[in-house]
Amino acid sequence: MSSFDLINMALRNLWKRKLRTFLTVLGVIIGTASIVVMISVGIGMNVGYRQQIEEMGSLYxxxxxxxxxxxxxxxxxxxxxxxxxxxxxxxxxxxxxxxxxxxxxxxxxxxxxxxxxxxxxxxxxxxxxxxxxxxxxxxxxxxxxxxxxxxxxxxxxxxxxxxxxxxxxxxxxxxxxxxxxxxxxxxxxxxxxxxxxxxxxxxxxxxxxxxxxxxxxxxxxxxxxxxxxxxxxxxxxxxxxxxxxxxxxxxxxxxxxxxxxxxDIDSVERIQQELKDMGFETYSLVDYLKQTQETSKMLQMVLGAIGAISLIVAAIGIANTMVMSIYERTREIGVMKVIGATVSDIRRLFLTEAAFIGFMGGLTGVAISYGVSKIINVVGVNMGRQTLSAIPIWLGILGIIFATFVGVAAGFFPAVRATKLSALAAIKTE
Amino acid sequence: MSEDIIKLRNLKKIYRMGDEKIAAVNNVTLNFERGTVTCLLGKSGSGKSTLLNLISGLEKPTKGEIIIKGLHVERMDETQLAKFRQQYIGFVFQSYNLLGNLTALENVTLPLIFKRVGIKERKERAMEMLKAVGLEKRASHKPSQLSGGQQQRVSIARAFVNNPEIVFADEPTGNLDTKTTYQMMDLMMGLSGKNKQTLIIVTHDMEISDYAQRIVHLSDGRIERIEYNSESIKHSNELGKARREEVK
Structure with a gap:
């Protein structure tokens, strides 16, 4: 089965069960958005600190x-x-x-x-x-x-x-x-x-x-x-x-x-070390920045972990949807096997469906995160902070990739289960 | 003498039901000649469906050999079996087994999709096949919009689209009325006769067996007797015609 046919068939299967697909995707959307927004707040604080420090003088x-x-x-x-x-x-x-x-x-x-x-x-x-x-x-x-x-x-x-x-x-x-x-x-x-x-x-x-x-x-x-x-x-x-x-x-x-x-900001530390090795005392704003970064890194991890919980719940949702889907499609799977689908075709089909749920959820979740981030910042400006939340492009892309990966991981067990179905028993299921 | 495309050697399938062992297929040795129509006839529980499942690789035998085109089917793994079925085998089921969210045309295309045939070619071949079964106008209909007979036609088109050397039919007319039954049988005979395909039909219906050149009677997993039908309907269609008249 070619990748094109695989994707085509997976999308049609998802489309056939629109409501359930939507609800499952919704779970991933919420999971992805909460993780991305949480991390964005951590990053935003970092950016905010940096802006404050940069105002004090050059970091270089x-x-x-x-x-x-x-x-x-x-x-x-x-x-x-x-x-x-x-x-x-x-x-x-x-x-x-x-x-x-x-x-x-x-x-x-x-x-x-x-x-x-x-x-x-x-x-x-x-x-x-x-x-x-x-x-x-x-x-x-x-x-x-x-x-x-x-x-x-x-x-x-x-x-x-x-x-x-x-x-x-x-x-x-x-x-x-x-x-x-x-x-x-x-x-x-x-x-x-x-x-x-x-x-x-x-x-x-x-x-x-x-x-x-x-x-x-x-x-x-x-x-x-x-x-x-x-x-x-x-x-x-x-x-x-x-x-x-x-x-x-x-x-x-x-x-x-x-x-x-x-x-370059990355050279600062090295140059500082070389100067110290010569016997001089040095000080730069990077020293200060590093301290604040340590703090916000901790904060990011804690916030990210809170967000991750909702994504784990979403992953369970995907797994549940896929298992349900296998029960419903037992016969279909059997027929496909009998008329020439290989074990890997069946597995790939289910993994692709799960991946799509993750991908769509991730894409929408990241898009929503950008919106939420904007709102947070508008509120933040009113509160006198410059940046409260920032979503760099890498975080957006990572969010989508991660959600897709979660989909594939959640779909793995159901997919293996589908391949183990006996074609014969499947056909006999009325 | 034509060659034997399928050879079964001392085939045995034993099911365990608690402590009891039931031999669904017991020591069957049988050859199938290329291009012939064989009917496996027997009552429910005679082991005819099990035999079909063994030959098509859907079930593993407990003992014995299945040699199709010189290949040992019983030794193949799942992937090899899938490739083997893609290559040589077509299936017609009693309950049609079409995929509900695909159109008639797409259902017929499915075996070609698994075989990685290009989009254009497989569409043409599937359409041709639908024409052959007289359903070209229903190509974009879903199975739920088709009658039982039409669904079985789609199923037959799907079995033959790949031009397989062997076609298995498991109670192909079990869900159909008498008139449609004859139409289906004529259709299968016509299609398999054209390309000298080997057709194996499992049924409990004596009348269907009239279409076959050879009738294998099964009982308790053993071959009871083998009957040769010199005037098989496939060759002289008179009997079939007469029957159809009767039904009308």
């Missing part, structure tokens, strides 16, 4: 720190310098590397000032490092004395002449215009107050953008690292002239930290 970026240890006995000192940065660049899968210099400077806009954490990086790497802007642009190669303002700068400027308790009085809001005002920067954090040192000359800078909110780096004002180094050098000179001890006892070309960008 690894933060590298020199180890905090005064272990001077070690033969080779592990530090972030030009040589080690070069080594980072040579790791397979690394797309961009920048040293990072963090400082605390004061921005000046006319009468007002804003004390801000500064992140000095190579300007051309800013975009790659996922330091996104909400307005303007990121730093680019060749930028000098340019900054991307901290996301909180707009509300952070205050009048330094006022005493502390009046500075951030809610009623007094200071409007700044990042792109038209003239800004200056200084390492003198007392600028504008009575304690300021007028010999320290602020430097003109230009604002090219503003950081995006809600990220892990959004409170930083980002500057080209060369400019930061220049200001730091000036500060050191000033401090020396005053006979103060400089608080930066670092050598030029040695940095506290660096950022490394991987070309």
């Amino acid at each position: 970026v690894i933060n590298v720190n020199a180890p905090y240890s005064s272990d001077s006995n070690s033969k080779e000192k592990v530090q972030i310098d030009t040589a080690s940065l070069e080594k980072f660049r040579k790791i397979e899968g690394v797309e961009a590397v920048t040293p990072v210099l963090q400082e605390y400077f004061t921005l000046i806009d006319g009468r007002y000032v804003y004390d801000t954490s500064i992140m000095g990086i190579l300007p051309e790497t800013m975009e790659a490092m996922g330091l996104d802007v909400s307005t303007g642009r990121t730093l680019q190669e060749g930028d000098s004395m340019a900054v991307v303002l901290s996301a909180y700068a707009k509300t952070g400027f205050y009048n330094p002449k006022l005493s502390w308790q009046y500075r951030w009085n809610g009623s007094q809001s200071i409007e700044i215009d990042p792109y038209n005002d003239k800004f200056q920067i200084t390492y003198d954090n007392n600028y504008g107050t009575k304690q300021m040192d007028k010999s320290i000359k602020p430097k003109k800078i230009q604002v090219v953008g503003e950081m995006k909110e809600n990220g892990q780096n959004s409170y930083y004002t980002v500057m080209p690292i060369a400019d930061v180094e220049k200001i730091v050098a000036e500060r050191e000179k000033y401090q020396k002239s005053k006979g103060q001890t400089t608080n930066t006892n670092k050598k030029k070309g040695v940095y506290n930290s660096a950022m490394v960008k991987a070309d």
Whole structure:
């Protein structure tokens, strides 16, 4: 019997008993839909976590720190310098590397000032490092004395002449215009107050953008690292002239930290491990993501198992339908055997019928799951969550394949039973 | 001398009924010549149906040999038997045994489907066969829309569609009235005669046995006697005609 004839005959047999077929398929629909929707909620949570984490910064970026240890006995000192940065660049899968210099400077806009954490990086790497802007642009190669303002700068400027308790009085809001005002920067954090040192000359800078909110780096004002180094050098000179001890006892070309960008999310872990092997301390959002993934994996499995129960019930339904069908069709099976159907023809016929029940149930169940998933998400958005349920294509396809497989498995025992029917007894059944 | 297409050697079939053993077929040795019509005649319980089932491979003998076209049927497994039946055997049943959800044409096509004959060819052959039994206009009817005689015609068409060398008929007219009985017998004789097919009919009806060249009387699983019908209806149709007149 050819496959075409087999499918044709199986469909006709199912069609002949429409109501029963429909009810059995309905069981599979419910089973498949419950399993797919349950898993989709697990996946949705994962996607939601990921969206949240991605907002915090790029998942591709690894933060590298020199180890905090005064272990001077070690033969080779592990530090972030030009040589080690070069080594980072040579790791397979690394797309961009920048040293990072963090400082605390004061921005000046006319009468007002804003004390801000500064992140000095190579300007051309800013975009790659996922330091996104909400307005303007990121730093680019060749930028000098340019900054991307901290996301909180707009509300952070205050009048330094006022005493502390009046500075951030809610009623007094200071409007700044990042792109038209003239800004200056200084390492003198007392600028504008009575304690300021007028010999320290602020430097003109230009604002090219503003950081995006809600990220892990959004409170930083980002500057080209060369400019930061220049200001730091000036500060050191000033401090020396005053006979103060400089608080930066670092050598030029040695940095506290660096950022490394991987070309692919799958490389992040490996690169991180290689950096660790070199003796550096690393941190990336992937670490965090992995934790949340572990949690949602557990959740997915529990939810999937709950859904699986209804599919098991559906499988029993299929088996029941097929056994009933064999009792009814005893004679038909006998006749087919007598006029030349082989044992494998009979078995294949019953397996095909069971597979179709599973397939149709799976197909419809997955289609319904997509609908239910949409509804869940609409409700979820109202509740303030971005994604509650997600059905990736692989889950849809897997759902259909799984339902079909369940059909075949449930139909196996009845099919074997059908082949064992004696053709003779079958014909005699009136 | 024509060759023997079927050879039965000391065939025995014993059923167990509790502690009792019943020999439904007891030591039967019989040959069937190619192209002949044989009638297995006997009362209910004489073992005639069992013998038919043994020859067609539907049941395994307890003892003895069944050799058809040189092949040992009793040694075949299920798959071989299925292929063997596809190849050489056609069946006509007392209760027609058509599949209810298939049309007349599809029922006739069924053996060809199992034999994996292409769609176009099998449709043509089935239609031809339906024409031969005079039911071409009922091709798309379901069995439930056909009379008993028409259903048996479909069943005969199904048995002959594959052009098998051997056709078994188990009480083919048991459910039919006298007039239809003769029509069916004429039809089977005509079809089997055309292609020199070997026809084996099981019946308890003496009148049907008149169609056969040889009548094997069975009783208690043994061959009681064998009768040769020199004036078999197949050759001189007069007797049949006379009978038909009678019925009319």
